[in-house]
Amino acid sequence: MCTHAPNKDPQMTITHYERTREQNIDLGIVAEGAEEEAAEEEVLGVKSKDFDSTQEVMHFPANCPRCNVPCETNMKVVNIPHFKEVVIMATNCESCGHRDNEVKSGGGMEAKGRKISLRIENRDDMSRDILKSETCSVMIPELDFETEMGTLGGKFTTVEGLLEDFKTQLKETNPFMIGDSSTPERSGKLGDFCKELDLIVQGEKNGVHFILDDPAGNSYIQSLTAPDPDAQLTIEDYERSFEQNEDLGLNDMKTENYEEN
Ligand SMILES: [Zn+2]
Structure with missing residues (x-):
């Protein structure tokens, strides 16, 4: 205890140091x-x-x-x-x-394709992590929206992040939005579509389905109740069609193996 306060106590040494x-x-x-x-x-x-x-x-x-x-x-x-x-x-x-x-x-393709459907119910669903692999397509059936396999490449993001990416890409690459090639009907439709996406992101359009369909089975939507089933998520594993195997280059690989055997 310091007995000389407020004067300096000769028996006390105070050293200031950066906290680790x-x-x-x-x-x-x-x-x-x-x-x-x-x-x-x-x-x-x-x-x-x-x-x-x-x-x-x-x-x-x-x-x-x-x-x-x-x-x-x-x-x-x-x-x-x-x-x-x-x-x-x-x-x-x-x-x-x-x-x-x-x-x-990380580890090649799964034995089956996987289709994951998220029923969007509120703003919290926007912050779910998603992994959209490089072979995955995305659908929002209520908006009549479907991407081709591999659109935007592989992404680890959130539902909101991917919807924003779609908006950005549609605005940048859709020829109907740019300059003289723009027609009122087409750009109007795209504008309406972006508005619909905005409503989803803002949590004002619920009950729509956000679907990842990945024939390689490498995509994922975060469950909010894991390891218990999440009532908003439906996961379906399916046998790939011949065309899907063709798209993934798997039919060629099988042929080569048969030849070697
Ligand atoms: Zn650069």
């Missing part, structure tokens, strides 16, 4: 792992809220796909709970600002 990260965590100033998670979200361009962060982010030299300036590609193996391991690859170009991320399935 562990001390900050003990003090509740920093949530454990929060800094690393924020840094990973930054370099990977995805929210790493619900998967383990035990694997390091790896960095590779690459070239920007837009401006071709040397930049870094960041890669991380991620274990999605109740699903499987995937590889997230992200490129962030400091020169032109291009940001992109892509997801590759």
Whole structure:
């Protein structure tokens, strides 16, 4: 106890020091792992809220796909709970600002195709994690909307993130929205469609179905009640058709195996 207060006590030495990260965590100033998670979200361009962060982010030299300036590609193996391991690859170009991320399935194709249907009931459904593999197509039957297999490549994002990506892509690539080729009827329809997507994102259009159909079985929508069944999710595993095997290049592989045998 200091008996000379407020004067300096010659028997006491006070040393100021920077708190360590562990001390900050003990003090509740920093949530454990929060800094690393924020840094990973930054370099990977995805929210790493619900998967383990035990694997390091790896960095590779690459070239920007837009401006071709040397930049870094960041890669991380991620274990999605109740699903499987995937590889997230992200490129962030400091020169032109291009940001992109892509997801590759870690372990090849499943024996069956998988169709996952989410019945959207409220705004919370927008923040469900989804993995849309590079072979997956997306449907919203109530909006008469269906993408081709592989549209937008492999993505690890949220329901909202993917709907926003569709809007962006439709506006950028739909020729009916641009310049002289625009016709009132077509651009009007696309505008209406984007408005419908906005209503879904805002939680004002419920009861619609958001469907991922992946013949390779590598896509996923986060359950909010795992490991128990989620009443809003319907999962159907199915035998691939000949055409789907053809699209995935599997018929050729079988032929080769028969020849070798
Ligand atoms: Zn660039």
